[in-house]
Amino acid sequence: MTRRRIDLITDAISFHGVKGRLRVEDVILSYVRSEYVTGDGLDKVLEEIDNALAAREVGDVPRRSVLNIVFELALNSVMHSGDCASSSELLAIGLRDGHVSVSLFGKGRSVQINRLSQVIASVKSIADPPEHQAEMLKRRDEDAWRRRNEPESESRGGGLGMLTIAALSSQALFFVQKVKDQKASFVLQSIV
């Protein structure tokens, strides 16, 4: 990792006060938004993460879960964050005590981030880890089947995507938001 990237991660952790949840030394890969919001870019990112986790002997199922979570976050970023999301939006993949963490430091309009916060709260209320996965996936799939012919919209995919991320995580999703100078930012962390 470059010095600049390490500084970016350090600043993001410090700004959001999440030193207890992510240490710079645990980060094995990191990406800014422009690196994962294009087709070629996302292909490369997924391959890099898969290879890095395989090299660290992370099993097939958790590795695949991490890739699915990154995929959902990238899609969410493409669909829901626009001009407000600068290149400083950051995705960090960490490994600590055998658990992979996926942390997204995002930016956006307050209204979008408030909505994300509500979606996460709603998802969390469905079931508590560790016995949450089957219930959440069932809920997601039945909901997806009911909504299969709805047109694509800003409000449609987010809930199902977040349900997928929560289901594939081994712990409850962690989410904090901050507002500074009319701009809002957040950290969303999944531990697989």
Added chain:
Amino acid sequence: MEQDAKSQIPAVDLRMVGGRGYIRGISGIDDRGKTFDRAAKHLKQLAETKGEFSWIIELDLKFGPTTSVLRLLEFLDILNNISRDDALRGKIQIIWKVPASDTSLLSTAKVAKQEIEERNKKSSKGNSNKCGLDLKIVEKR
């Protein structure tokens, strides 16, 4: 319908030569399920033109992000309706290959199969002699 694979866009061959076709790869951020919409439209037209057919379509997707999955479920529902259409004399089998390690996509495939079977069971109490879409899930190891 033919389509070459590109990053985040799946490869497609649904000309149904010899009754077989496929969709393989990733319907990701550059596609977001649009391939499934086009494929459904194409197969509906082809079914109406042919009148009699027996198709096997392989679905081999590397990932199943939710945005694309919604379109995929609609695609399966449309194929089920084609299979059940009494005016057509057609049979469709989908062989859906899912990575065994993909808990998320496996769940989606199983729920889709269940929903289609339940729907067909309910409507088979009517006059239709058709069984509907045959959806087979194969776990890839």
